[in-house]
Amino acid sequence: MSEPLSEPRPPVNLPHVDADAHHEASWREGLKTGTPTLFGIAAWGLVVGIAMVKTGLTVPQALGMTLLVFAGSAQLASLPLIAANAPIWVIFATALVVNLRFVIFSALLAPHFSHLPWRQRVALGYVSGDMTVAIFLQKYPNEKPQLGKLSYLKGLLYPNWAAWQVGSIAGIFLGSAVPSEWGLGFAGTLAIICITVPMVANRPTLVGVLVAGVVAVAAAGLPYKLGLLAAVVVGMVAAMAAEEMLANRKLKGK
Structure with a gap:
C-alpha cells in the first residue's frame, strides 16, 4: 500500500518574503510622499542649469558641476565668484558655508543609519536634500531601528535626485540655446511655469x-x-x- 501524501511544507523563507514586501511598501510610501515636491525640485534645477550656462560655464563644465555638486544654493553662490575669476579657496569656502546646514542633517540622520557601511552612508549623504531629510524625520523622529526605514528614505532620495538632474540638465541645454539677452529672468519665468502648471x-x-x-x-x-x-x-x-x-x-x- 502506498504511503499517504504528506502535507505541503510552508516555504522556509516566508519571513524574508514578508520583509521584502515590507521594504517595497516602504519605498513606495516614500515615493508617494515625496512626489508632490518633485515639480518644484525640477524647476529649481532648471533655474540653476540655465544660470550656470549664462554665467559662462561650458556645457561639459555645467554638466560636471550639476552631477558632482548637487547643491543648488551652493552652485548659485559660487557662480558669480567663478565668473569673477575668484581664487579657488574662496569659491570652496563660500560653497562650504552655504552648505553647512547639511552637517546638521547628517547629525540628525547618523543615529538612524550608523550600522550601515561607510560607503553606503556616503552615497546616501550625497543624494540627501533639505526637503527629503525633513520629510524623513517627520516620519521617523525616533532613532530606534524599524523595518523599512532605509527603503522609505531611498524612496524619497532617489526620485528627488533624478528630478533635480533632469531639470538641471534640461536647463543647461536650454540655456545654451536661448539668446543671452534674455538673461536669468527667462529662467525664473520657466521655473514659475513648471511649478504653476501641475497646480x-x-x-x-x-x-x-x-x-x-x-x-x-x-x-x-x-x-x-x-x-x-x-x-x-x-x-x-x-x-x-x-x-x-x-x-x-x-x-x-x-
Whole structure:
C-alpha cells in the first residue's frame, strides 16, 4: 500500500518574503510622499542649469558641476565668484558655508543609519536634500531601528535626485540655446511655469490663472509693477467666483 501524501511544507523563507514586501511598501510610501515636491525640485534645477550656462560655464563644465555638486544654493553662490575669476579657496569656502546646514542633517540622520557601511552612508549623504531629510524625520523622529526605514528614505532620495538632474540638465541645454539677452529672468519665468502648471488641477484654478495672465499683460505698463499686484488680486477673485458658481450649479443639480 502506498504511503499517504504528506502535507505541503510552508516555504522556509516566508519571513524574508514578508520583509521584502515590507521594504517595497516602504519605498513606495516614500515615493508617494515625496512626489508632490518633485515639480518644484525640477524647476529649481532648471533655474540653476540655465544660470550656470549664462554665467559662462561650458556645457561639459555645467554638466560636471550639476552631477558632482548637487547643491543648488551652493552652485548659485559660487557662480558669480567663478565668473569673477575668484581664487579657488574662496569659491570652496563660500560653497562650504552655504552648505553647512547639511552637517546638521547628517547629525540628525547618523543615529538612524550608523550600522550601515561607510560607503553606503556616503552615497546616501550625497543624494540627501533639505526637503527629503525633513520629510524623513517627520516620519521617523525616533532613532530606534524599524523595518523599512532605509527603503522609505531611498524612496524619497532617489526620485528627488533624478528630478533635480533632469531639470538641471534640461536647463543647461536650454540655456545654451536661448539668446543671452534674455538673461536669468527667462529662467525664473520657466521655473514659475513648471511649478504653476501641475497646480492647475480644477476649473476654478484654471480660470484664476487665465484671468491673472490676461490682467498682467494688459496692466504691464502700470508704474511700480502694480500690474502684477492687480493680476494677483483679480485672478484670486475670478477663481473664487468660478468656484462659487460651480458650487451653486451642483446644489441646483441636486
